[in-house]
Amino acid sequence: MKSALYLCLLLFGLQGQGQQQEQQAHHSPEDQSQADVENLPHVKLAPSNADFAFKLYRQIRDESDDGNIFFSPLSISTAFSMLTLGARSNTLRELHKGLAFNLTQLEEQEIHEGFQRILQLLNDPHREVQLNMGNALFIDNHVELLQNFLDHVSNFYYAEAISTNFKNPPEALRKINDYVETKTHGKFVDLVKSLDPENVMVLINYIFFRGSWERPFKSFNTRDDDFFLDAENSVKVKMMHQNEDFNVHRDEKLSCWVVEIPYKGNVTSFFVLPDEGTMKQVEDALLKETVAKWLRSFENRNIYLGLPQFSVSGSYDVKSLFKKMGVTEVFSDQADLSGVAKNLLLKVSKAIHKATVDVRENGTEAAAVTVIEIVPVGLPFPPPPLINFNRPFLMMVIDKTTDAVLFLGKIVNPTARKD
Template sequence: MKSALYLCLLLLGLQVQGRQQEQIHHSPEDQSQADIENLPYVKLAPSNADFAFKLYKQIRDEVGNRNIFFSPLSISTAFAMLTLGARSNTLRQLHKGLAFNLTQIEEKEIHEGFQHILQLLNDPHREAQLNMGNALFVDKQVELLQNFLDGVTNFYYTEAVSSNFKNAPEAVKEINKYVETKTHGKIVDLVKSLEPETAMVLINYIFFKGSWERPFNSLITRDDDFFLDAKNSVKVQMMHQNKHFNVHRDEKLSCWVVEIPYKGNVTSFFVLPDEGTMKQVEDALLKETVADWLRSFKKREIYLDLPRFSVSGFYDLKSLFEKMNVTEVFSDQADLSGVAKNLLLKVSKAIHKATVDVRENGTEAAAVTALEAKPASLPIPPPPHITFNRAFLMMIIDKTTDGLLFLGKIVNPAAKED
């Protein structure tokens, strides 16, 4: 019987209030466009986007009409790290499931891409607080192969922690303490128990805390209705702004797209489908669609209403990946022979938890923006009023790496889901 590698993926979502730091934007200097496009993390971005939207649709089909919130980047990072020890068909299935096309990006470039992403996301000079990291809790009886250890350490900056899984309660306590520390107290007691055959626990976490570039004024937040469907609604705290945003009206998909940037180099897209068109918009979620929205944005004044909300998501990745035809790594046929000496491993469990907290907060001093001139002599139509009072999508994107940090659908901002 195979020993079980318990694979655990953990993260915390955003809180829209952040601390202020000097912003230093690291952009490649003195490089041609061709050189930039050949950087591994740039070549990796389309694959990660494809995986994100593929997984989103799988989650949607599984959870139905409920809130969705997860970090595709956290999940792809953890499974990419695992590919360092995967071989034969197990490796091929993982590559295909993660949307890595080896005719367009070499295996080494995949890991170099994630290495660069981790460097850029963890830049201490970022204005937004953004931390991403990995840890490997390994039973004292397990001896990792040097190549695997070197790979997870050098490419993924993984902390390897020796644990005694024979003393399961103590190991659970140790893992939960690590998770709680890395998520700033937001995720506690995640692991309830460990299976008797557990040999390793692999963890990836991501934590984002940012301030809106232009905060909402909490004094004008008020109770309003959020419509769950044609007949039912819940009361929410609706925030308001009348400012200039990047906005696009996608007539083909019947939706509004509004970009709400954070201070620093992170931004968010909020997508409001017209009534009855959510599935149409979801089905069209592809990297090409998002690229088209980016190209089509125009800065214009709008009246924006956005609910204050806090939602979380908890997902069984084993079930989701199996439905995407990634099955072998979870079975007795798993070939993870590149991980440890003289030990047959399979992934027995893979879980992912994410949480998001959207609020008005920001720092007043940083909310000052340049005055935007308007032509005085031309008649102009009134600003559109875009009210997020029904189901909508949200994306949080790191502009430095083009990484999709978080992706979600808010169906009920008042729901307490876990």
């Protein structure tokens, strides 16, 4: 019996200090009815991607030992969706279920057309934020991909096919790491530490984001303050302050504040501050319906906002996470990836994701790489108190053009840089 060869898939992500951008916003002249818009593949795909993002967050939360969390759900879903082009039978069904694709509402073709449009919109050079996302296949010199798979990953995912000599691991490692370093603007250097010579393919997705706040924080308002890790412990942080109008919602049911802090361009961020002792309650309620409710409930109010500077990272074994979410076959000898290459039995040997974020006065910079080795009317709303993010909080970065959750995280300790 032929021994299974290995498909190595790796996933990574990061975010950092923002910079001012002076590009003009670009507006598409498309004039479509609401019904037409709702039937666009990327619009139909958005709910599935949101479901996947929050499902994966809870899985990571359950394994995180109450530490910082930061990852790019879009990077992971894009990488594994690309892989589904070569998956068959139960392997394909498990991947579709794990990625939260409901094939009664979304056809397979629409999934890939949706990601194709997301890539087009995210990479629009006229955007006011710097936002880049792409894919690559590093393929062993002796592997012949099926033309249908190659055509589809190129057409839908704009994947680069890069010939690689995996029999020379140091050379292959250098080629992959140079690619990742370039695409993430130096955020990941020597990311992949080792390669098994049995690898025949490495699939990579990267995403990079650099955005300036619509209203930057003034550096002279930043001062040392306490961030309370819990009831007994605190760390010193640089706390940024603003007294401005923000979209704010007080969710009394979940006992949390939600503040929207927009970037220049069509990208925004939600910062969620649970009351003391209610973090798990808020996390358990993280669903696309909850976020939609917050959006509908926002009121633009003048508040005094305190937000810490922070720089944190996260590293995750996606293979382990997916297996606990019921996606197992693609990692086993029973994997059916027969639609990828000619005359080869393939399985995923490794799937990792790494992300980092850096938030400062002028904005946010983020990047991700996925490498797979994937109310009733009543009295006026009372003015909110000082909303001070001086205890653990949640953060999400959302692209408003595609409704995609670019990054999702929990900041438990802003001073803990490493995961």
